[in-house]
Amino acid sequence: MxxxxxxxxxxxxxxLRIKEQTPPARLAANKTILVADTGEGFVETSQLLGGFGFSVLCPEDCSDPASCTVAFVNPDLDGGLDLCKSLSADCKVFLTTNNRDFEFKIEAVRMGAQGLLSRPLNAVEVFSSLEETRKDExxxxxxxxxxxxxxxxxxxxxxxxxxxxxxxxxxxxxxxxxxxxxxxxxxxxxxxxxxxxxxxxxxxxxxxxxxxxxxxxxxxxxxxxxxxxxxxxxxxxxxxxxxxxxxxxxxxxxxxxxxxxxxxxxxxxRDGLTGLINHVSFKEKLATEINRSARTKAPFSVALIDLDHFKSINDTYGHQTGDKVLQTFATLLKSSLRNVDIIGRYGGEEFGVILLDANPDQAATTMDRIRREFERVNFTHANKRFHVTFSCGLAGSDDGGNCEMLLALADTALYEAKARGRNRITRFDSSLKRRSGQEQAGISC
The missing domain is CATH 3.40.50.2300 (Response regulator)
Structure with a gap:
């Protein structure tokens, strides 16, 4: 009432309130992917998919296409698109091709294709296509x-x-x-x-x-x-x-x-680069959850995340590579958290997450799992491989206050995580005090 x-x-x-802490994935729960493709971008994309828990199979190794989340098919290896047609009866099929001729598109949809991906394969576009499989829900x-x-x-x-x-x-x-x-x-x-x-x-x-x-x-x-x-x-x-x-x-x-x-x-x-909700929307949703928690007494936690030394990634590898890192991290968050959790791009290389029905201990366990997964992701630029880490500050709804205060507490914990050496999760507690502006200025991004 x-x-x-x-x-x-x-x-x-x-x-609207899911109690269990073992989440259904944002991406399809079935993590088997069928790939009929070779060439540039395929190895890197397969490695990223594998790092995120997907199993990549070729057609001859897959006895049950219906068990697959999606299939990626190179039409150069599928004359007449017969494979595309047969697979489309069981799962969604994306063609990996640069052919954008309209007559080809007509034939593609007739044979059951539901999307086109440019070559060389881009991991971010691949993950976006996986999310597309959930749109009908x-x-x-x-x-x-x-x-x-x-x-x-x-x-x-x-x-x-x-x-x-x-x-x-x-x-x-x-x-x-x-x-x-x-x-x-x-x-x-x-x-x-x-x-x-x-x-x-x-x-x-x-x-x-x-x-x-x-x-x-x-x-x-x-x-x-x-x-x-x-x-x-x-x-x-x-x-x-x-x-x-x-x-x-x-x-x-x-x-x-x-x-x-x-x-x-x-x-x-939505943020145009990552597809996550933007800064303003994130704060609006946080205010809504604060009001809801006050009524229902259901706990939640707020995480502020900052990619470590991100400026040096842009300076060393270029902004295009930096954008790819941001997109990949956003995809990891979406694939690792529950549908009910709220994820936003807070600004630049900073992200925010609201973990519903999760106290800070549960949230810390979840975010640390994601931290370990992310530091294992291989990024490449000009045949050079590198890794990226992140720091995270956590505050719980029981820490009190309005939207701005709760974000300030999570921000305090984030700066503490950076001060302790980065690549770690830090919870806010009463012993943490906000560092002076001079101390914060000494912690570079």
């Missing part, structure tokens, strides 16, 4: 149903949950704005005829806040007056569905609208 006693039922609350897509008929709304919610959406139900439309701010839906399903307030008026009121201007709204009504539909369109209604609703049609429309909303949201809040 909210402060007024009104019901805001969030369906499947456990999907609509990660974090949320739908808020506003309907005074609780039974009807519950039926809608159950059907939408079956296709992997997260759903909340609100029976009093007068509390819609509060519910939106709390639940942050990607799509709003609004009944029009409600005793507390007309759905069109509620939608207009929601649109008065610039933050909600782009929130998709799908209206439901048993009244099919042409003027009513026109009014719904004028205030930015994305669709108008007649009651009683065909559940199959509703699910199809909601999935499509939610997928588009998620994609637009991710474009707006």
């Amino acid at each position: 909210d402060s007024s006693g009104e019901r805001l039922s969030t369906r499947r609350v456990p999907t 609509l990660p974090d897509a949320r739908v808020l149903i506003v309907d005074d008929d609780d039974l009807t709304a519950t039926v809608y919610a159950m059907a939408l949950e079956e296709c992997g959406l997260r759903v909340a139900v609100l029976n009093n439309p007068l509390h819609a704005e509060t519910a939106i701010d709390e639940f942050r839906p990607d799509l709003l399903i609004m009944d029009i005829e409600m005793p507390e307030a007309n759905g069109l008026d509620v939608a207009r009121a929601i649109r008065l806040d610039p933050a909600h201007t782009s929130l998709p709204i799908l209206f439901l009504s048993a009244v099919m007056k042409k003027g009513l539909q026109q009014k719904a369109r004028e205030i930015g209604g994305d669709d108008f569905i007649r009651k009683p609703v065909d559940i199959g049609y509703l699910v199809k429309m909601v999935r499509m609208r939610a997928a588009r909303s998620v994609e637009l949201r991710q474009i707006m809040v």
